[in-house]
Amino acid sequence: MLFYLFTGGDNRRVYLGTRSVRSGWIWRRIAGWGVHLAARTHSPIRVRQSEARCDRAAPRASMRLCEGLYFLILWVQLSQAVGSPLVMDHRSICRKTRRLIGKQAEICRKEPEIVHEVIKGAKLGTGECQFQFKERRWNCSTADKFFGRILNQDRGRGNDWWRNLQDIRETAFVYAVTSAGVTFAVTQSCSMGELLQCGCDYQMKGESPDGSWEWGGCGDDIDFGYTKSREFMDAQTRHRSDIRTLLTLHNNEAGRLAVKNFMRTECKCHGLSGSCAVKTCWKKMPIFREVGVRLKERFNGAFQVMGSNNGKYLIPVGDTIKAPTAEDLVYTNESPNFCKRNRKTGSQGTKGRACNATSMGIGGCDLLCCGRGYKERQVVVEENCKCRFHWCCVVKCSKCTAVKTVHECL
Structure with missing residues (x-):
């Protein structure tokens, strides 16, 4: 029965069977064995995995979003390759790997399932951005030709697109919330058993200092999600040395830390009649709405900065202002008022x-x-x-x- 479930059933059933049992590590281990066995026996799972590879001949996806959200996932270089709409499908993205460089291209080729989670994370971040800014003049709208220009004013050509970014508060928030969304989505997929590269985090072991509970269950593997988000989101700018690169890397990191630094401890009691004879606890990510609220607070208190003489550091504008922490958002230019429609700045009015x-x-x-x-x-x-x-x-x-x-x- 178990063999049939994992080798002859739907690929999704493997993961649906493990989602509801957060502390059931043995079921996730069995699911992993089943997927591995199925891949060796030419089961439907293997077919689906082959379909998820980066195949240039794969059919074009039908779901498209705007130019701005495209930028969030693969930055402006990839946006220039396919035009205005965003194809929210990892196969379509991977077909554009010739436009990607370094770690992004490597992830697309070797780990297309990670790219799928990057897409989910970018959509999650965009939705949170729209919620947090729904009452502001700029409401994080993803309307075509506007959202992207908030990030990229008067886009340059070739490899100089990054020189024309708008370094305003809104840009800082978009970078941060997208990076946070990717971190969250990848980590969540690990805990749900949807990625073979990762699973639960079992690093926390032993008992609490007072012995009232012990570490157990399925902790969220935030380190894996943090690493993959960093590899993908920072890949285009990591080897540059200019103030815009420093801003991008700083705000990306602030988004990831808004998830990683606020993990909470969740516990469950075990025993007859709810006696809580044994109490196990694990680390869990915060609700993403809490992440959005936290980043919105950082947006309101964002630091205006300028580059140091050697171009390696960010210095706050004003002699009496303290330096921003790694969790703060930073920007260099004041935002437009967004009152009137302006295609150049991306304001819809x-x-x-x-x-x-x-x-x-x-x-x-x-x-x-x-x-x-x-x-x-x-x-x-x-x-x-x-x-x-x-x-x-x-x-x-x-x-x-x-x-x-x-x-x-x-």
Whole structure:
């Protein structure tokens, strides 16, 4: 029965069978043996693995996103190779390996499944960026030709694209949250048993100082996720020596540390009737929303810096300002106000944006509309109503229509 599950069943079933048992290391070991055995017996798993290789002849993926998100994953060089849309598929990315260099190309060729997690991490970071900035003038929109220009103003040609990056706060946040997303996605896949190169982290051993619990279970292998994120995200700039390289590497690292330095201890009790006779604990990553909130706080307190005379260090602007830590975000130029549409800077403006007429904060109409005023209109919306709980265990709701007042910037 077990042999059939791992060699003749769907590849996904191997991992679904291990997800719900966080401390079940033996099941992950069995799953690993099953995948290895299946690869040697020409099972469907082997076919799927071969399909995941970087094959230039593979069909083009249908899911595309904008130029800006493309930049987040493979930077601007790869974006220039395929044009505006982003093909969010590791096979399509790997077909462009001639545009990649060094470690990125090596990962694409040898570890395409890691590239898949990089894609997931970039999407995770972009979604968090949009959540954190939803009420600001720049709302991390991924609209074509705008998001990328926030990162890359007046893009140069050839190998000089990096000379024209906008070194503003928003760029710093995008780099950081994307790097954090890649770290999170790779680490999570390790714990879920979805990558053969890694698994649970069993480095923590022994008991607590007071003997009330012991290390066990499936700890998140944050070191593996951190390393892979660093190898891929820093590959294009690691050997350059200019202030933009220092900014990129610093903000990438700040994003990774927002995950790595805030691991929490999670525990589970074992015993009859919940007696907690034995308590095992393991290290777990923070919720990614917490990572986004933390990076947003770093964005609000970002450090303006300049390069040292030898170009090897970042120096804070102002004699009385302390040097930024590795967890802080850094930038060199002040941001535009993002009030008006400007294709050159990547600003979509705030015309037509919904605002809060009663708020005096960032999302209020006064600030969001840049003093231009706003209009009020009535809209009919459909929403859930009369929700009831039915035993067991479903909540059923009716659909009701309601008229709401919305305010939009002029």
